[in-house]
Amino acid sequence: MPEKNVMLAPAFNICRMPLCGRTYEYYSEDPYLNSQLAIQSVKGIQSQHVAACIKHFAANNQELDRDSVNTIVDERALQEIYFPAFKAAVQQGNAYTVMSAYNKLNGYWCSENGYLLNKVLKGDWGFKGVVMSDWAGTHHTVAAANNGLDIEMGSSGPYDQWYLAKPLLAAVKAGEVSVKTIDDKVGRILWLMYHTSMSTNHPKGAIATPEHTKAAYDIASESIVLLKNDKQLLPLKTSEIKRIAVIGDNAVRTFALGGYGAGVKAKQEVTALEGIKSRFGKTADIRFAQSYRASYLASKTAEQNGDYNEPDQDLINEAVALAKSSDVAILCIGSNREYESEAHDRKSLELPFGEQALVNAVSAVNPNTVIVVMAGAPFDLNEIKKSNHAIVWSWFNGSEAGNALADVLKGTINPSGKLPFTFPASLNDSPAFNLNTYPGDNLTAEYKEGILVGYRWYDTKNIVPLFPFGYGLSYTDFSISKLSTDKSSYKKDETIHAKFTIKNTGERSGAEVVQLYVNDPVCSVQRPEKELKAFKKVFLKAGEKRR
Template sequence: MKYTIACFMAFFVAGGVSAQNKSEAALKAKINSIVSKMTLEEKIDMLHGNALFSSAGVSRLGIPELTCDDGPLGVREEIKRFDWASANWTTDSATFLPNGSAIAATWNPIMANRYGVVIGEEANARKKHIMLAPAFNICRMPLCGRTYEYYSEDPYLNSLLAVQSVKGIQSQHVAACIKHFAANNQELNRDSVNTIVDERALREIYFPAFKAAIQQGNAYTIMSAYNKLNGYWCSENNFLLNKVLKNEWGFKGAVISDWGGVNHTVAAANNGLDIEMGSSGPYDQWYFAKPLLAAVKSGQVPVKTIDDKVRRILWVMYHTSMSANHPVGSIATPAHAKAAYDIASESIVLLKNDNHLLPLKAGNIKSIAVIGDNAIRTFALGGYGAGVKAKYEVTALAGIKSRFGKTASISFAQGYKANYLANNTDAQNKGYDQPNQTLIDEAVALAKTSDVAILCIGSNREYESEAHDRKSLELPFGEQALVNAVTAVNANTIIVIMAGAPYDLNEIKKSNHAVVWVWFNGSEAGNALADVLKGVVNPSGKLPFTFPVSLKDSPASALNSYPGKGATAEYKEGILVGYRWYDTKKIQPEFPFGYGLSYTDFSISHFSADKSSYKKDETIRAKFTVKNTGSRYGAEVVQLYVSDPVCSVLRPEKELKAFQKVFLQPGEMKTVELDVKVGDLAFYDEGKKSWKVEAGEFVLQLGNSSRNISKTIKISVK
């Protein structure tokens, strides 16, 4: 019987592969037929923008325009075809989805996939073929203005989430455009800086999520970054685009420039860029327009190179706009709102709960003071970069009123002024960091007479923005003075921080009993927050990056490699990014990578590996039992790190290699297995240009943050 089933499965798999190969061969033949009918001028027209968010098709051959749109937070409002002004549609209100670091904080690939499906469905409703998302550059340093868009500091966590985001988007026949390739880790001088990164750091830290998104997620498009990498612009970097992306990784789709990110015609054409977007001046004068036509005619760019670009674009089209059974799409639906709520709920991180003030016991509370500008602020729009014209966005104050308003009186005080605009000069923004004593006095008076104070502080979309970096880790707008004043008069003060990147929380961590981190958390942010405060939802988020005690503790600052000298930023820390740096250098963080508390407790036991010794082509099967030892339903993220104590090269103290988010009822226990390929314990050998697993002892470390390891096992590799 076993033999029969095995034969059937082999036949089934072989048949499936054969059918797939036939389908791919047929598509290739169809594309080649179309290319053979095109003039050189028609081909060139497809390689550059013909409007702000589209590139040309060939109408006589039935090839449509290729349309794209931002972005990571949802489908942006419709703008005019040739300028950035609103088109003033009444049908383009969309779902505002939690920001990238919020998705990463869920530590749940299922949530990344649901995010992608919503993006894809809403893109279809708006007739967009490519979504410029997800963005998942490594969070190398905490000040980067786009940290809120990106995922985490860890390549493994980034990879799992990126793959699922891409699969979700593309399940709707919409292309994901993964970005920004590569080593775009600061906004300051982003369009001129030359990042110097050794190949080992590229392969181990900055490339893995892109590789996974392509090879496992089958991403249809990728966006080249603004910066130079090791001396060459990313949009014309032969090593990046041809050698690694197209040849090594087998990328079949199209490389799109960032908007205005092209610098030359011949170098970009020959070194792997396929579509030029966002350049300035008349469209027919762009680098990939008349200048490219002239370069082909003069022999500087081969016709076969042009044909390859057109084939890639057509391949993307046959998977998106020209695909069979193309979904109609839907926008701002209740189902999308539910997805936004679920992601937001799982992303919220409980940083501190010393006196068990949380969850709030609604029946015992008669008055709540909600304080802080962020309690009434929305985050769908602001600053530079993509925003969303949200159909609605529930503020923190609205969420708290909806959950507590029937049993308690709720009053509001602004507490501080967020007087900072991204497009202002430093002189115009001067004084933004000063406390407003009048507003503080009003907040204190309210807090004194309330049972509980909920203090909503942090950042906003103006302060954290594309095109600039923050200058420090300090909380903006004089917020610390407000926190100190309110806490002094009301011991039942809950600090709620809304931001997308690390801040200095030293004083808050020391002085305040309850601290909650909630991100720029989408259309349902206020409801998700209120449900966590009330205990309807047990917080399960974990930090996707390290919070340093001081900026000088972070690697780029400690090594004086940010923002760089002149136009060059040398990544001197190499592979020691994020927790790899703090753990290896024994630097105590403010909050470690992977950290987050719960309203219940968990225990981890019976940690074992299936063997004590492995060959290099085998898989380690680690097993453990996790139990909810508390009284509430909740989830723990169990994290498996691996260390290589004796190695011929520097290895980090530990590296995340697997994790599982486990949901448990009170008293429930589950046995979980995490698989790690021995090959994934390799380091990149720059001398041999290959991955290497050295024989010897490795240590498997199990815990719930990079700094809270509860179980270890030693294994050996032959």
């Protein structure tokens, strides 16, 4: 069986606006958090002698018109917001390959953008590896060859006719592309082969081992975010619960595959219903109601998908009857991998499939309704936040998703996840929409917000979000005190060392993600109200403290 030596991941474009169809796949709106995650992802992939392909370079922040839009981004925003994770993945992660984005950046296609590929990536950052195009993302022969593209991928028609096939040979013979340029590309491809297919001591592969299952479970359980728990409904008190209603199509849906791109052929995936049955089934009677039809396919047109947002009253009535006769209703809503997909953006922040009507109906008959949202991007939860006591954000959480969720609901796991991007209270609060820069005029999207992306915008403009970046509750409480730095003043390029004491002041063991932000009050240019510069997850037993 032939080996696959390049993994087309990680993708970590900045979450500039909440409707982007690939937010579920990306990491964060913050360049520092993005960088830290990118470095570790690249190192993990390449530890197996497989090349990571970091993508999509650069400023690919929307799916709508992605293969034709020209993004206009100033130098400072590129250097402070859109480049850091790529730079870190190259210089600290030693990424072997980079994929150019579909869009144009400041007037030039990313696959033939000399500033992007030759000056910044290969020049300033010293990237030694291969730049490949996205599939069918190459547009010209000479411009691509001279401006830094090394491999053309996925173009249409016979290979001989591709831009970097026979036309490139002709361009070399005509003197339009130098032999030195070709030598550089060949050297890069050989360097990539040397580190992958030609390398010795390949680690022995393994699929779906118990170790993998444990890793998937640990990651899922630590990533779940508790958004609201004002009546202390969670964790569920098993001794008092005899009947549980599990409601919603997402309770029985899997999320490894769907839509376009980023699918995983998982051997198994534990659904929410399966997890809840395995954790509560011995002590409670568990019943299921589908409650809505998730009738939406990424491959269909808007007309073909029709009125997918319409509530199904018959299904809602069944759910209400079940909720009425149960001690607790666990309502699994959100989106799915068809609704959030590569190649298209969402039209709005509203919950799909008539879910809001379902939530209202079920909550009205059972005050002990726990809302569980499975989604990879922000949604409008304003009404739910006002009217529901417990909200859990559970993501598309991998092959152990159901078990991790059930253990959080039960209290075996104390939730410690934090939001990696801001949930706006309204779409117009988001900078790209507030400044009317999405999807762009005449296929030109000017990033007028500059460096004020994500929480930098909300904090600086004093806009209160629905849920802020870095937010997430716990079943216990933490206090932070005695924050100090090692000196009272610093010279240029000196490192500031900060110390503090964190204490678990509650009655349960748990983890807190401590986040350190800085602000620059005296500066000749505009700076955000605050910027993330460090974070650390600290596990503490009840009553324990640590310096």
